[in-house]
Amino acid sequence: MSEQVLLGDEAVALGAVHAGLTAAYAYPGTPSTEIVEYLIRYAARHGGVQASWSTNEKTAYEAALGVSFAGRRALVAMKHVGLNVAADPFMNSVIVDISGGLVVVVADDPGMHSSQNEQDTRYYADFARTMCLEPANAQEAYEMTRSAFELSEQFHIPVVLRLVTRLAHSRGVVRVGDTRAQNPLRMPRDRSAWTLLPANARRLWRELLDRQQDLRAYTSRQGENRLELADSRLGVVTCGIARNYYEENRGDLPFQPSHLHIGAYPMPIDLLRKLVAHVEAVLVLEDGYPFVERALRGVLPPDKEIRGKQTGTIPPDGELTPDIVRVGLGLQVRQGVAAPPIPVPQRPPQLCAGCPHIDTFNTLLKATEGLHARVTSDIGCYTLGALPPYNAVDSCVCMGASIGMARGAADAGFHPAIAVIGDSTFLHSGITPLLDAIVADTNMTLIIADNEVVAMTGGQPSAIPSSRMEPLLKGLGVRPDHLHILETHPRLVDRNAEILRREIEHDGLSVIVTVRECIETARDKTKKKAHA
Ligand code: SF4
Numbered sequence: 001m002s003e004q005v006l007l008g009d010e011a012v013a014l015g016a017v018h019a020g021l022t023a024a025y026a027y028p029g030t031p032s033t034e035i036v037e038y039l040i041r042y043a044a045r046h047g048g049v050q051a052s053w054s055t056n057e058k059t060a061y062e063a064a065l066g067v068s069f070a071g072r073r074a075l076v077a078m079k080h081v082g083l084n085v086a087a088d089p090f091m092n093s094v095i096v097d098i099s100g101g102l103v104v105v106v107a108d109d110p111g112m113h114s115s116q117n118e119q120d121t122r123y124y125a126d127f128a129r130t131m132c133l134e135p136a137n138a139q140e141a142y143e144m145t146r147s148a149f150e151l152s153e154q155f156h157i158p159v160v161l162r163l164v165t166r167l168a169h170s171r172g173v174v175r176v177g178d179t180r181a182q183n184p185l186r187m188p189r190d191r192s193a194w195t196l197l198p199a200n201a202r203r204l205w206r207e208l209l210d211r212q213q214d215l216r217a218y219t220s221r222q223g224e225n226r227l228e229l230a231d232s233r234l235g236v237v238t239c240g241i242a243r244n245y246y247e248e249n250r251g252d253l254p255f256q257p258s259h260l261h262i263g264a265y266p267m268p269i270d271l272l273r274k275l276v277a278h279v280e281a282v283l284v285l286e287d288g289y290p291f292v293e294r295a296l297r298g299v300l301p302p303d304k305e306i307r308g309k310q311t312g313t314i315p316p317d318g319e320l321t322p323d324i325v326r327v328g329l330g331l332q333v334r335q336g337v338a339a340p341p342i343p344v345p346q347r348p349p350q351l352c353a354g355c356p357h358i359d360t361f362n363t364l365l366k367a368t369e370g371l372h373a374r375v376t377s378d379i380g381c382y383t384l385g386a387l388p389p390y391n392a393v394d395s396c397v398c399m400g401a402s403i404g405m406a407r408g409a410a411d412a413g414f415h416p417a418i419a420v421i422g423d424s425t426f427l428h429s430g431i432t433p434l435l436d437a438i439v440a441d442t443n444m445t446l447i448i449a450d451n452e453v454v455a456m457t458g459g460q461p462s463a464i465p466s467s468r469m470e471p472l473l474k475g476l477g478v479r480p481d482h483l484h485i486l487e488t489h490p491r492l493v494d495r496n497a498e499i500l501r502r503e504i505e506h507d508g509l510s511v512i513v514t515v516r517e518c519i520e521t522a523r524d525k526t527k528k529k530a531h532a
Helices: 010-018 035-048 057-067 087-093 123-126 139-155 196-217 240-252 267-277 291-301 320-328 356-367 381-386 400-410 423-440 464-478 490-505 519-531
Strands: 002-007 020-026 052-053 071-078 101-106 132-133 159-164 171-176 226-228 229-237 257-260 281-285 305-307 374-375 418-421 445-450 483-487 511-513
Touching: 002 139, 010 020, 010 101, 010 139, 010 159, 010 171, 010 291, 020 035, 020 057, 020 267, 020 483, 035 071, 035 374, 052 418, 057 071, 057 356, 057 400, 057 511, 087 123, 087 196, 087 356, 101 139, 101 240, 123 132, 123 159, 123 291, 123 374, 132 139, 132 196, 139 159, 139 171, 139 196, 139 356, 159 483, 226 267, 229 267, 229 291, 240 257, 240 320, 257 267, 281 291, 281 320, 291 305, 356 418, 356 490, 356 511, 374 400, 381 418, 400 423, 400 445, 418 423, 423 445, 423 464, 423 483, 445 490, 464 483, 464 511, 490 511
Parallel strands: 020 052, 020 071, 071 101, 101 159, 132 159, 229 257, 229 281, 281 305, 374 418, 418 445, 445 511, 483 511
Antiparallel strands: 002 171, 226 257
């Protein structure tokens, strides 16, 4: 046993290595990025495990599934909305007979610090009929990752590990154990259990449903879930990280409520029943959606009071905090020390000085002067083109949506319809909607702002270098006479705007790739060279 100070994400990564991980895959996404970043560094230093970035969460998931198929242990990591992209293999992989342990780490972002929604991964795990573990601190993140591999192999299912931003990005002291040897390569015990033809799938689905009682038996024992029966006036249910906020306030209460902590799902129905039978009222503290609260409302007698997000005792949106929990427990808000007023200038988010996207947006604004252009955008630094001084973007919904939406907007009659997408987002989810637009020769213009990296999450490499973008686009079927690869630079804005304007006037699909490396990545490279 030794101790290390680790981020929640890093504790997951090290827990996986110590559990005998063979390979890990991910597409970067805040707040999960540091898991595979840690594993890539670990693999470079120590060898033994493979860790790499994938083109998107679906391809990452499928690679991890292949490792499990070969009998070895795999981890796939993503942010919560990434699971939407990987939902197809995820839902189906719960039905197959998982061989090597498969752990699906999903980092939710309550409070939307860097996301477009607050979706709660516990629903996905429940929807797929699989198990979900929810650590409360970095130590549990480490331990639960190790357990998740064991449970995956015990029950032959992928096991979800749900993190939230506050845990993924907090550091804590973690006691770490020994490293387990990797599994040997082995054939699945039943090949038909990996081939989801309807006849096989019907049998496997039935078997999965039969296994639910084993999963519930596991979560109803005292382990990750813990029940302490105390005062009967109130029962507090905490889920994952909410336990810390409760513990911080518990000592100030005039009595000690009964307490059920949930760190493993399916819902521990027996423990919930015992708690509810013992208390007059229940307060549910959970980050994300009212997942447990809603389940309780369905099973409790109507005279039993339940307090939580649905009653307004806890705000229905945003992150939990110790003070929110304090108010939910009926305690007075603590008075903080009044900080002396410091005049802090407003700093709205903006593109870095010298960012190549600045030149792309200046080009776009110049080319569309006098036109009623509709610009659908995508997820990346360039989404900031929606804000002043550019105000150049009308939408940003999900990865890759810019292209499909521009196609639909053009079909509906908008002209010019222009999509702006970064190179890594294009490779992640933009290729298939572009194929649709190519097939239909949609009257739209696509701008791929190619800065050569996944800039927003810290400069991870794009799936392919810029030099391969042109052959890729030609190979997809973009007409060479309406495909332009343009260096972007302040001195080239006028020239590029002329080309873009011509292509906007073309009655059909045009693709413009504006290329220059992210200035932050370029600076990092220069620094590294200087220190080499
Ligand atoms: S990180 Fe790179 S791409 Fe993002 S705003 Fe800064 S310079 Fe532009």
